[in-house]
Amino acid sequence: MTISLTEENYLKAIYTLSRLGDESEVTTNEISKHLKNKAATVTDMLKRLAEKKLINYIPYQGVKLTEKGKRTAIKVVRKHRLWEVFLVDKLNFKWDEVHEIAEQLEHINSDELIQRLDVFLGKPKFDPHGDPIPDANGQLNTIKALPLNQRKSKGNFIFVGVNEHSKSFLQHLTGIGLKIGDSLLIEEINEFDNSFKVKINKTNSQFFSNKVASNILVEIKK
Amino acid sequence: MTISLTEENYLKAIYTLSRLGDESEVTTNEISKHLKNKAATVTDMLKRLAEKKLINYIPYQGVKLTEKGKRTAIKVVRKHRLWEVFLVDKLNFKWDEVHEIAEQLEHINSDELIQRLDVFLGKPKFDPHGDPIPDANGQLNTIKALPLNQRKSKGNFIFVGVNEHSKSFLQHLTGIGLKIGDSLLIEEINEFDNSFKVKINKTNSQFFSNKVASNILVEIKK
DNA sequence: ACTAAAAATTTGTTTAGCCTAATAAAATTT
DNA sequence: AAATTTTATTAGGCTAAACAAATTTTTAGT
Numbered sequence: 001m002t003i004s005l006t007e008e009n010y011l012k013a014i015y016t017l018s019r020l021g022d023e024s025e026v027t028t029n030e031i032s033k034h035l036k037n038k039a040a041t042v043t044d045m046l047k048r049l050a051e052k053k054l055i056n057y058i059p060y061q062g063v064k065l066t067e068k069g070k071r072t073a074i075k076v077v078r079k080h081r082l083w084e085v086f087l088v089d090k091l092n093f094k095w096d097e098v099h100e101i102a103e104q105l106e107h108i109n110s111d112e113l114i115q116r117l118d119v120f121l122g123k124p125k126f127d128p129h130g131d132p133i134p135d136a137n138g139q140l141n142t143i144k145a146l147p148l149n150q151r152k153s154k155g156n157f158i159f160v161g162v163n164e165h166s167k168s169f170l171q172h173l174t175g176i177g178l179k180i181g182d183s184l185l186i187e188e189i190n191e192f193d194n195s196f197k198v199k200i201n202k203t204n205s206q207f208f209s210n211k212v213a214s215n216i217l218v219e220i221k222k
Numbered sequence: 223m224t225i226s227l228t229e230e231n232y233l234k235a236i237y238t239l240s241r242l243g244d245e246s247e248v249t250t251n252e253i254s255k256h257l258k259n260k261a262a263t264v265t266d267m268l269k270r271l272a273e274k275k276l277i278n279y280i281p282y283q284g285v286k287l288t289e290k291g292k293r294t295a296i297k298v299v300r301k302h303r304l305w306e307v308f309l310v311d312k313l314n315f316k317w318d319e320v321h322e323i324a325e326q327l328e329h330i331n332s333d334e335l336i337q338r339l340d341v342f343l344g345k346p347k348f349d350p351h352g353d354p355i356p357d358a359n360g361q362l363n364t365i366k367a368l369p370l371n372q373r374k375s376k377g378n379f380i381f382v383g384v385n386e387h388s389k390s391f392l393q394h395l396t397g398i399g400l401k402i403g404d405s406l407l408i409e410e411i412n413e414f415d416n417s418f419k420v421k422i423n424k425t426n427s428q429f430f431s432n433k434v435a436s437n438i439l440v441e442i443k444k
Numbered sequence: 445a446c447t448a449a450a451a452a453t454t455t456g457t458t459t460a461g462c463c464t465a466a467t468a469a470a471a472t473t474t
Numbered sequence: 475a476a477a478t479t480t481t482a483t484t485a486g487g488c489t490a491a492a493c494a495a496a497t498t499t500t501t502a503g504t
Contacts, residue, residue, distance in 0.1 A: 028451075040452085040453070060451080
């Protein structure tokens with residue numbers, strides 16, 4: 001059974017959306033908004049995916065991936081993130097330039113290719129945005145990272161990833177001079193607007209709005 | 223104006239076929255056979271490509287690429303061959319394993335990507351089968367190579383490319399131990415069946431059928 | 445519990461890319 | 475030059491993937 005490029009994109013969308021709300025059912029409208037298709041189009045596709053046993057679909061109730069659907073989705077995510085590493089590490093793209101190209105490359109179909117690419121890149125565990133790369137069996141490195149705005153204490157953290165992949169957000173961080181792996185020391189949390197004053201790499205202090213802070217993932221520094 | 227993956231494949235087919243008979247018009251049936259589509263399907267597509275000014279099409283007479291069509295086709299060929307170099311040089315695929323994967327990769331759309339890939343690979347001039355890689359302006363390194371079976375003299379040659387890219391043929395050459403760059407000394411030309419007795423790299427002698435010889439491209443050794 | 449709003453589905457079209465069968469044009473044979 | 479064969483096109487249908495408009499189901503507000 002072959003799975004079309006479009007079907008792969010739907011499975012990836014369902015996977016991503018169910019991760020956000022952690023494993024819950026995903027609604028037609030959520031998918032519609034995410035993929036920028038009309039709800040009617042989504043309903044059509046859901047019927048076809050159910051037909052192929054890639055999702056469990058109950059009309060008016062939402063969908064969940066089957067094991068098979070999940071495996072497929074994770075494989076696409078794996079490919080996407082490996083190609084992003086290739087683009088940044090080997091071709092010297094910036095982290096805000098790789099998304100669209102990886103969206104295309106993720107659909108190239110060859111197990112042998114992806115296995116060799118993985119080796120060539122040194123079996124990386126994370127992509128350039130700090131997102132974990134599933135291994136060949138679909139196992140994800142569990143992330144114990146939290147958004148900065150959920151850290152209530154004035155501790156010392158490490159910037160390990162982002163929640164938002166838009167060009168503008170990534171360029172904003174680059175502009176500040178923030179890169180994955182940098183240390184972040186919360187100096188102040190402003191009670192009025194929940195903004196954060198943070199010292200980057202023990203040198204320059206910056207203010208982050210709560211919105212920005214919610215998209216910066218940090219681990220506690222050991 | 224966007225050009226679909228399918229349209230790109232038609233343009234590439236027309237380009238390739240017109241090269242074989244050197245720049246001549248290409249017929250519906252030739253394209254049909256090459257792409258394994260029915261002639262009616264081809265006619266449909268030719269109308270659409272003509273609409274888009276990618277080909278000059280006169281019903282019942284055949285087609286030629288316009289300048290625009292040619293540029294597009296050459297770009298696809300360039301991408302295909304660069305990706306083949308990547309697969310062989312960087313990922314250690316064998317030369318008989320890369321065609322299908324490159325058929326997919328050739329449609330990835332990003333000028334920046336292809337430019338960086340070119341640099342990453344060291345701006346190669348030939349792909350793993352000895353085919354010339356068009357430069358960014360679409361210029362091809364002219365090849366002065368001829369098929370072995372058109373060499374009538376018993377001279378000394380260098381194996382620079384192949385005319386046939388099928389797995390079985392390439393594996394046959396690999397089996398013999400023949401690689402691009404090897405020296406080929408014609409020792410005998412059998413008048414009866416036009417087969418060739420050839421010494422490879424001054425060591426082992428082999429017989430090549432005329433058919434095999436017609437698919438081996440050689441230059442005169444300087 | 446009832447009604448209004450929101451969410452999801454059904455129905456009917458569209459376009460790209462394929463097909464088969466029927467027909468038309470061009471090339472070849474006699 | 476007419477008949478036959480080959481080549482190409484037209485006509486009509488199919489499926490995947492999208493849309494808008496109409497309808498149904500669920501949810502939320504009183």
